[in-house]
Amino acid sequence: xxxxxxxxxxxxxxxxxxxxxxxxxxxxxxxxxxxxxxxxxxxxxxxxxxxxxxxxxxxxxxxxxxxxxxxxxxxxxxxxxxxxxxxxxxxxxxxxxxxxxxxxxxxxxxxxxxxxxxxxxxxxxxxxxxxxxxxxxxxxxxxxxxxxxxxxxxxxxxxxxxxxxxxxxxxxxxxxxxxxxxxxxxxxxxxxxxxxxxxxxxxxxxxxxxxxxxxxxxxxxx
Numbered sequence: 694x695x696x697x698x699x700x701x702x703x704x705x706x707x708x709x710x711x712x713x714x715x716x717x718x719x720x721x722x723x724x725x726x727x728x729x730x731x732x733x734x735x736x737x738x739x740x741x742x743x744x745x746x747x748x749x750x751x752x753x754x755x756x757x758x759x760x761x762x763x764x765x766x767x768x769x770x771x772x773x774x775x776x777x778x779x780x781x782x783x784x785x786x787x788x789x790x791x792x793x794x795x796x797x798x799x800x801x802x803x804x805x806x807x808x809x810x811x812x813x814x815x816x817x818x819x820x821x822x823x824x825x826x827x828x829x830x831x832x833x834x835x836x837x838x839x840x841x842x843x844x845x846x847x848x849x850x851x852x853x854x855x856x857x858x859x860x861x862x863x864x865x866x867x868x869x870x871x872x873x874x875x876x877x878x879x880x881x882x883x884x885x886x887x888x889x890x891x892x893x894x895x896x897x898x899x900x901x902x903x904x905x906x907x908x909x910x911x912x913x914x915x
Contacts, residue, residue: 701735705743708733713752713763714858716910720765724753750819751854766858768907774852775900779893781845785833786892790885792835798881804828805873822857828873832880855903868898 709729712718724744730737744761747753754764804827811820826849833842849856872895879888 702739702742702746705729705733705735705739706746709743709747710750710752710861713747714766714861714910716913718763720763722763723759724761724763726761746819750857751851764854766855766907766910768904771852771855771900771903771907774848774855775896775903778845778848778852779896779900781841781848782829782833782896783889783893785836785838785841785845786880787885787889788838789833789836790880790883790888792837793832793880794835797831797834798877801828801831801877801880804831805877808873809870819857821860822853825856825869832876856899858906859899859903869895872898 709718709724718724726737726740726744730740733740744753744755748755748761752764753761755761804824808821808824808828811824830842830846833845836842872891876888876891876895879891
């Protein structure tokens with residue numbers, strides 16, 4: 694049962710994710726479990742599981758009296774989120790680099806290997822997104838700025854669906870990979886200015902590609 698189930702839920706997740714990201718399902722549109730189950734020819738259980746997974750990805754919201762709806766993807770929000778991330782994460786990285794231990798750098802190296810291996814596997818976006826956060830946080834771990842780190846974690850949670858979208862749609866992976874490797878080299882070399890400049894470019898580059906994707910999406914669904 695387990696395996697058939699998993700793939701069925703996964704298929705529903707992928708179908709619904711694609712419909713939401715492509716704009717076929719619009720923001721605020723109610724996602725009725727019975728209707729979806731019928732349309733996708735599955736029972737309600739995988740539909741419910743899929744909606745919960747998409748909620749974790751930030752693409753679906755559960756509202757009282759309304760049930761599940763597709764969330765809005767908003768280019769202005771992307772601007773603010775990614776610009777705040779660039780400022781605060783640059784700050785954390787600059788504070789962290791002088792105190793990074795060889796152990797932390799070794800951990801970051803091994804997270805990068807896992808990141809490379811995560812691509813193309815089932816559920817790649819979930820695994821990749823998590824490892825991506827772990828990798829960045831590992832580089833910030835020696836900053837000793839818990840409040841900034843808390844803010845960054847919140848911003849990343851809010852940016853997560855855009856980061857996944859970037860990953861799945863805008864092909865943001867290949868570029869991220871080379872930038873991640875370069876970032877690690879700069880951290881190992883204790884090159885604070887170089888590392889900070891690259892990190893900002895890395896975050897703001899994602900912002901630009903995500904906005905480009907959202908504009909294309911609006912023009913095709915308008």
